[in-house]
Amino acid sequence: MLELLAPAGSMEALRAAVQNGADAVYLGSGAFNARMGAKNFTPDELQEAVAYCHVRGAAVHLTLNTLASDRELPKVAEVIRMAARRGVDAFIVQDLGVVSLCREIAPEIPVHASTQMSIHSLEGVKQAAALGVSRVVLARELPREDIAYICQRSPVEIEVFVHGALCMCYSGQCYLSSVIGTRSGNRGQCAQPCRLPYGYGRFEDRYPLSLKDNCLIDRLRDLERMGVASIKLEGRAKRPEYVATVVRIYRSVLDGNPITAGDARDLTNIFSRQGFTEGYYTGETGPAMFGVRQETREDRTLLASARATYETGERPRVPVKFYALVSRDQPAMLAAEDDRGNTCRTTGEIPQRAIHRPLTEEELGARLQKTGGTPFYLGSFRAKIDPGLTLPAAAVNAMRREVLSELAAVRGRQETPKFGKLSDPVAVAGPKTPPALTVSVLRAGQITRKVLAAKPAVLYVPLSEITEHREIARSIPEATELCAVLPRVIRDGEARNVLSQLATARTLGITSVLTGNLGQIAEARALGFRVRGDFGLNVFNSRTVDCLRQQGLSSLLCSFEMTLPQIRDLSKAVPAELLVYGRLPLMLTENCLIRNRTGVCACTGSPTKLVDRRGQEFPIVRDPGTCRSVLLNGKKLYLLDKRKALQSLGLWAVRLQFTTENPGEVSRVIADYEAAAPFDPAGCTRGLYQRGVE
Numbered sequence: 001m002l003e004l005l006a007p008a009g010s011m012e013a014l015r016a017a018v019q020n021g022a023d024a025v026y027l028g029s030g031a032f033n034a035r036m037g038a039k040n041f042t043p044d045e046l047q048e049a050v051a052y053c054h055v056r057g058a059a060v061h062l063t064l065n066t067l068a069s070d071r072e073l074p075k076v077a078e079v080i081r082m083a084a085r086r087g088v089d090a091f092i093v094q095d096l097g098v099v100s101l102c103r104e105i106a107p108e109i110p111v112h113a114s115t116q117m118s119i120h121s122l123e124g125v126k127q128a129a130a131l132g133v134s135r136v137v138l139a140r141e142l143p144r145e146d147i148a149y150i151c152q153r154s155p156v157e158i159e160v161f162v163h164g165a166l167c168m169c170y171s172g173q174c175y176l177s178s179v180i181g182t183r184s185g186n187r188g189q190c191a192q193p194c195r196l197p198y199g200y201g202r203f204e205d206r207y208p209l210s211l212k213d214n215c216l217i218d219r220l221r222d223l224e225r226m227g228v229a230s231i232k233l234e235g236r237a238k239r240p241e242y243v244a245t246v247v248r249i250y251r252s253v254l255d256g257n258p259i260t261a262g263d264a265r266d267l268t269n270i271f272s273r274q275g276f277t278e279g280y281y282t283g284e285t286g287p288a289m290f291g292v293r294q295e296t297r298e299d300r301t302l303l304a305s306a307r308a309t310y311e312t313g314e315r316p317r318v319p320v321k322f323y324a325l326v327s328r329d330q331p332a333m334l335a336a337e338d339d340r341g342n343t344c345r346t347t348g349e350i351p352q353r354a355i356h357r358p359l360t361e362e363e364l365g366a367r368l369q370k371t372g373g374t375p376f377y378l379g380s381f382r383a384k385i386d387p388g389l390t391l392p393a394a395a396v397n398a399m400r401r402e403v404l405s406e407l408a409a410v411r412g413r414q415e416t417p418k419f420g421k422l423s424d425p426v427a428v429a430g431p432k433t434p435p436a437l438t439v440s441v442l443r444a445g446q447i448t449r450k451v452l453a454a455k456p457a458v459l460y461v462p463l464s465e466i467t468e469h470r471e472i473a474r475s476i477p478e479a480t481e482l483c484a485v486l487p488r489v490i491r492d493g494e495a496r497n498v499l500s501q502l503a504t505a506r507t508l509g510i511t512s513v514l515t516g517n518l519g520q521i522a523e524a525r526a527l528g529f530r531v532r533g534d535f536g537l538n539v540f541n542s543r544t545v546d547c548l549r550q551q552g553l554s555s556l557l558c559s560f561e562m563t564l565p566q567i568r569d570l571s572k573a574v575p576a577e578l579l580v581y582g583r584l585p586l587m588l589t590e591n592c593l594i595r596n597r598t599g600v601c602a603c604t605g606s607p608t609k610l611v612d613r614r615g616q617e618f619p620i621v622r623d624p625g626t627c628r629s630v631l632l633n634g635k636k637l638y639l640l641d642k643r644k645a646l647q648s649l650g651l652w653a654v655r656l657q658f659t660t661e662n663p664g665e666v667s668r669v670i671a672d673y674e675a676a677a678p679f680d681p682a683g684c685t686r687g688l689y690q691r692g693v694e
Contacts, residue, residue: 016244021251024059051412065114097543124519157229164234215276319379425546430572430650450667462624542571575652582657587631638684
């Protein structure tokens with residue numbers, strides 16, 4: 001049976017979800033969840049929410065799905081302990097360091113891998129499971145074939161988003177909001193710049209980054225047959241009426257009812273962006289998936305009807321077995337047993353001799369059936385009644401109310417959790433010597449003589465470029481390690497081609513790969529490659545460094561959302577690298593931004609640019625070896641004049657990353673690095689290393 005998991009951005013939204021049939025809710029408490037714009041829950045409110053849900057048979061999943069710095073980890077630990085004491089049923093987590101915190105502090109509470117982990121393959125699921133995760137929320141971009149493949153082989157539960165807002169970028173890989181405005185999506189502060197207008201080459205009133213909301217209500221039986229454990233509705237920042245409406249309709253379909261024209265109309269009226277899409281699920285990406293929110297008159301009738309579902313009355317959700325004993329000269333006894341095996345008993349009046357009509361089992365059952373105003377309903381009933389006796393209706397009602405009240409108290413009671421011992425990772429200081437130079441290119445033509453003459457410690461080249469231009473391997477100086485860059489997304493259907501390319505790379509003498517995804521580490525190491533970590537791993541704290549050390553990484557790139565002091569204080573248990581030059585990658589999109597415009601895949605040509613309303617430009621390039629688009633920042637990150645200051649950070653290396661540069665520009669940047677050329681504020685940026693992110 002599919003679990004219906006609903007959003008709860010407030011207590012009112014939580015009641016809306018539960019009263020309309022949600023099996024579980026997910027919510028945030030404190031400063032470490034991906035919807036800081038929602039009301040979220042104080043500790044006292046969380047305790048009330050958990051009790052409310054548990055009484056009614058619903059589970060509570062707490063979102064801890066943001067990146068946390070070293071200084072914030074003690075506060076994260078406090079939230080974990082607080083939530084465990086209040087009885088939450090699972091943690092939803094993005095940060096690998098926070099995963100380890102949850103597993104150590106509250107080992108009995110399941111950890112779910114957030115979609116922010118960018119898990120999109122069976123290997124990614126297996127790697128998350130190896131870290132102690134019991135459920136994985138898959139990337140929303142996966143088609144049904146990939147979901148089915150993963151479900152059939154997964155060692156843990158699989159959760160899939162089925163309704164609500166779609167991000168243009170793979171979750172966890174979007175840096176657009178943080179780089180242009182310091183509001184990080186990885187920190188729960190996304191300002192949604194993707195919903196704004198952009199033009200191609202010049203500003204236009206177009207919306208090439210704004211997707212319609214997802215709607216898979218016609219696919220629920222398919223997902224159930226695949227073996228999906230939970231279907232998730234997006235919407236923690238939306239109003240309670242939205243939650244009530246969407247949950248009600250999905251609950252109805254899960255219960256076997258067909259979706260009606262009225263249901264479809266209600267889904268559209270409560271919220272849509274020019275309709276809905278199931279393009280990722282069907283594999284039919286393209287312009288039809290895009291839409292914007294348009295101002296329309298509120299459907300007041302729908303809103304009032306939605307509010308009535310959680311403001312008045314109580315949805316009976318929990319079946320109860322009643323056992324009654326009515327014996328001569330003994331107080332009447334009533335017991336109630338719920339679906340968890342909890343049993344509560346009470347006694348009432350001594351039955352009297354019947355003058356006119358004795359009490360029957362049918363009559364007693366009818367009185368016990370009146371559970372209105374409670375979350376319980378009569379599931380079954382057994383009674384033993386001595387003949388010739390009667391019992392007032394008021395006495396039966398009093399026993400029923402008392403036993404159900406006691407049962408609710410038992411169900412809502414919080415048990416003391418088992419806490420584990422927290423161990424701090426060993427703090428490792430980095431080298432005090434000047435960091436080495438590494439260089440990353442997007443195309444073989446960017447490997448100029450000047451690059452080779454600089455003798456970088458590592459030259460990062462896309463795997464597809466190495467196998468297509470095999471002469472690269474013969475041109476690299478002996479002092480330089482040639483490292484193959486893997487695509488950030490390698491879906492299961494694409495793995496065979498990548499494995500073939502890796503085999504070719506091995507014959508060329510390549511011994512190391514660069515990866516930005518958790519799911520690629522174990523497999524690359526199993527093939528005999530040394531593995532280096534890229535920015536897509538979102539390394540933000542020392543516990544994550546320690547986790548990646550245990551995974552066998554040879555080096556890692558610090559998140560470019562960190563400040564320089566945070567990087568300085570980061571444990572260097574794995575040699576740390578810092579990006580100091582290049583256009584920052586802002587988005588990785590499954591929808592090809594070039595093909596969506598022209599209908600033709602031409603992303604190997606000259607870079608196309610998106611232009612926003614203020615004239616800022618964002619080049620688009622292809623993620624090498626794929627047909628996915630990477631949206632780049634217009635200004636180039638530049639710290640080439642800070643080489644002495646960078647030496648105090650304990651870094652193994654600093655990286656120059658070339659994307660749109662032609663060979664001449666590449667050589668000039670190498671010369672600027674060697675000369676520590678001054679910063680040009682007109683065309684360059686310091687990124688987030690000084691400003692930090694919210």
